[in-house]
Amino acid sequence: MRIQFWGVRGSLPTPQLPSQIQSKIAAILDRLSQQDIETPAARQRFLNALPMWLYGTVGGNTACVSVAFDDPSEIVVFDAGSGIRDLGIALSKQEPRIERYRIFFSHFHWDHIMGLPFFIPAFNPSIQVEFYSPKPYLEKILGDQMLPPYFPVPISAMRAKKSFHCLSNAFTTVPGVNISYKKMWHPQDAYAYRVDDGKHSFIYATDVELSDVDFVHSKENESFFKNVDLIVIDSQYTQEQALEKREWGHSSFQMVADFTAHWGIKCVTLFHHDPTYDDQTLFAYLQETRSYAESMHFKDTRFILATEGLEITL
Ligand SMILES: [Zn+2]
C-alpha cells in the first residue's frame, strides 16, 4: 500500500508567513560560498545538502492522508482537512482515473472537514464518493458546514454518486483489505483506523490523547496496535504542553514514543502539528523524539515527521 500526505497540520491551516520565508532565504545566503554556484551541479549539491526546514516546508494544510492499493481506480482517504483540496486536484489528473473515493473521518472537528467543500471530484457526476464514520447522521454533519451563510452551495451540489455509511464493527470495503476502527480519547471522541492488506498494516490515529488505558494488554488493544508497520499519530505537544493542556485531546511526542515502542510499532510518523510551530521547531522536535527514544533504548522504532508531499510505500 502507498500512503501519501496531503495535510499534516492540526487545528488550523498554517501558511508560511512572509517573515518566515525571508528568514529562510537569509539563512540560505549565509551558508552560500562562491564554489557553491560555480556550476549547475555544484548549485544542486548545495541545495540538496540544505536541511529540509530551510529548503522546503512541513506544509500548512490540515489533516488529509490517502492510501492506495493495487487497484489504481480506487483510493482510501482519511479526513477531509484543507489538504483534500490538493488531493482532489492532483488525483483528478491521474491516469488511469480514480473512479471511487472512500473517505473515512476520525471525527468532525473543523480542521478535519473544512476541505470537503473544495474537493472537486465530489462535483463530478461520473465519480463515486463514499463517506464513512462510526458516528450516525454523517450526511447531515458534513452538509451542515455548507449551509448558508457558511458556504455558497449546499452538499447536494456535489453531483458525484455519494453514499454515507455508519460503521458498526470491523469491516472490509476494499477487496483484499481489512479496515477496522477503535474509539480513542478526544473531546467528542475520535476514531483511529487500522488498515491490513494481508502483507502490511497501517494505523491512522489523529486527535488522540494517549493515557494508561492505551498501554493495557487487553485483547482489543493487542489486536489493534501490536506490531504494526506504520502509524500516523497525533504528537501535537511537547511534554510540558501536554501537562498544561490535559483533556485538550492531543498527545506529546514523548508519550507517542513510549506508546509506539510499547506496542512494537516499526515506524512512527509524527502528525497533527501545532499551528504555532515553524518548520525549524518541528524538525527540532523530531530530533528530540529520536534522542528520547535512544535514551530509552527504543531500538526497533523509527521516527519521522509527517510533511506535505511525503509518500511511504509499505
Ligand atoms: Zn484536529
Ligand SMILES: [Zn+2]
Ligand atoms: Zn479534534
